[in-house]
Each structure stands twice: as structure tokens, then as C-alpha cells.
Amino acid sequence: MSNGLPYGGPMDAEPRPALSTAPPQRLRRLPSWLLNQLALRSTRLIGETLARPGVRADFAVLATLAEFGPSSQVEIGGRLGLDRSDVAAVLDRLDDAGHVAREPDARDRRRNVVTVTPAGAAALDALERELDAVQDTVLDPLTPDEREQLTALLQRLVDHHAAGRGPSA
């Protein structure tokens, strides 16, 4: 396997090296690479299913507001690990779509109080359904038990790294 044989050429005397498609062990061994591959796969799937860009961030922001109630933009960013700047962009989209409302905070007028609208809550539920379908595709080969194991392990890692790791913190 150390030569650069053309495997499939017109002159192929070889039976069929079958074009090894497997990654090298040095990569397959690295959790960071595996995580990246799967994150990429998820992102591609979401991009195919929900054509519109930024859907993930939209969902994240809506979920935060639905669970924690009206928040300032730094709070939102802090909970999601989203940059202050990107929170503003997401809220521009959601605001245009009528999914959130931004009002200056009466007690500290530097802040905006961001609120989910009913339309936003509906959009959140719809998005969650579509995202759940993606999860199913990503976790396809795993049993329910294994899916829970994996999710639990990932949650522990995320929790551990969540403390003080946000961007522009």
C-alpha cells in the first residue's frame, strides 16, 4: 500500500483495492477530531433540513428566553456561550420575524429587555421538532441506552467547560 497505484485506471490489473475510505488511526483516536466530524455532520444535516442560516442560534436564543424569561442580551449570551455581537444579530432576525420584542429596561436603560412573543414560542416548538429529527439521524446507530450514555457524558463535559469559557468573557 506504499505506492501510488491508480487503482481504477484503464490498465487496472488489480482486483479492486476498494479505495480505502477510512481515516487514519491517529485521527480516529482523537476525541477532538471525532467531535468535530460529528458537529460538522450535524451542521450539514441542519443546513439541509432548515435551509435558513442561523437557525441554531435562533433556536438557542428562543429557548433561553422561554426558559428563563425576559433577559438582557448579555444574559442571553452568557447562557449560550454566544458573543455579545452575535446575540445582537440573532435578535435582529428574531425581531424582524416578530419572534421577540426588545424594549429598553426601565431600571437600567443601557439594557434591553428581550421577550418571546407568542409567535416566537410557536417557532421554538416547531424548530425543536425539526431539530429532534436531526438528532435521530445523527444518533442513528446507537441504542436508546447508548444515546443516553453519550448525552450524559457530553453534558458533563459541556458543564465542566461552561464555567467562564464563553467568548469575550
Place this chain on the structure above:
Amino acid sequence: MSNGLPYGGPMDAEPRPALSTAPPQRLRRLPSWLLNQLALRSTRLIGETLARPGVRADFAVLATLAEFGPSSQVEIGGRLGLDRSDVAAVLDRLDDAGHVAREPDARDRRRNVVTVTPAGAAALDALERELDAVQDTVLDPLTPDEREQLTALLQRLVDHHAAGRGPSA
């Protein structure tokens, strides 16, 4: 849960809500989000440790060549899920650094036969050591057993999605 009501919680006249920093359950529950967060964290760590951009792709390409021997650029891309175009860019870097050699294939002159140089092999080992340190940081809260469980699960997922999923396939 379908209304956009403000939920009244954090907006009371509380003196100090202590700024909840946790993500919402709707997100914490999604493997795709967890994967993304951790991939992001890994990428940040690698970026801090190995300042130069593209290190991950460089490592991946070097590892492929070291394990499978001289290959064409499509072969490299196929094994790594890397776009043909990006393989060319990575090889430009590695070539400039003297870590690989590109020669036209004698048997099919459309192809390049890419080979690792001794300097490239040394760089590969050095990179692997640095990347291993990052893995340790990422997996910090897990026991050795749990790390193996996680890696095994991730490998199965990556293997499952590897078949025919590459870019521009």
C-alpha cells in the same frame, strides 16, 4: 407552553439574581448542540496552544500519508472528509514547510503522488503530542473508563456517517 408570556420570574425586584449562566434544558438535551459546543471548545484550545491556523488539517493530512503511504489528493480528501480544494491548500502549506513532496504520478499524470518527508514525519509526531494534551484538557472530568466509552461511541457514529458523506462527493 405555547404562549409568549414573560413568566414573571427574573423581573421581580430581586436584589441579585446571581446571573444564571446555565444553558436552557432544550439545548442541553440536544446532542448536536453538545457536540458543537465541545468541538468549539476543542478548536479554541487548539487555537490557543498551536497558534498557527490550519493545524488540524495539517495533522490530518500528515497522519493519512504516514499511515497509508503516498496517495493522490482525492484519496487524501476521501479519507478525511476534506474538500478537494482544501486538500490543495493544506498541501501548499505542507509543501512550503518541506513536510510533503508532490510529484506527478507516472502512471496517471492527472494525479499527484504526495509523500511525507522525514521532516513531515517529525512534525506529525510533534503535533500529535500537542494534540494529545488538548484531548486531556477536553476530557478532564472523565475517568479513563468513561473516556474510552465516549471515544467508542463517537467512533461508531463517525464510522456510520463516514460512508458517502464527504463534501463534494
Place this chain on the structure above:
DNA sequence: CGTATTTCAGAGCCACTGAAATTC
């Protein structure tokens, strides 16, 4: 005055597309 929040304009990195040139 210094600090905090939002907002914008832009940079950097990564993945990808489309098309040309070459060779089969």
C-alpha cells in the same frame, strides 16, 4: 471619571462552489 450594555464594521477561519487546465 471609569465601567457596563448594545451596536456596528470588519477580520479570520473553515467549508464549500464553480470553472479552468490537464490528462485519461
Place this chain on the structure above:
DNA sequence: CGAATTTCAGTGACTCTGAAATAC
């Protein structure tokens, strides 16, 4: 001719930085 390989130029998405404007 059609198909495959490499290469280049450029796009789009995502993350982040720096600085302005406003308010504490």
C-alpha cells in the same frame, strides 16, 4: 467526446475583535 484530477478565485457561515454611542 466524456470523465477524472488538480488548481484557483470567490462565496457563505460562524466566531470574534475593536470601537463607537449610550447609560450607569
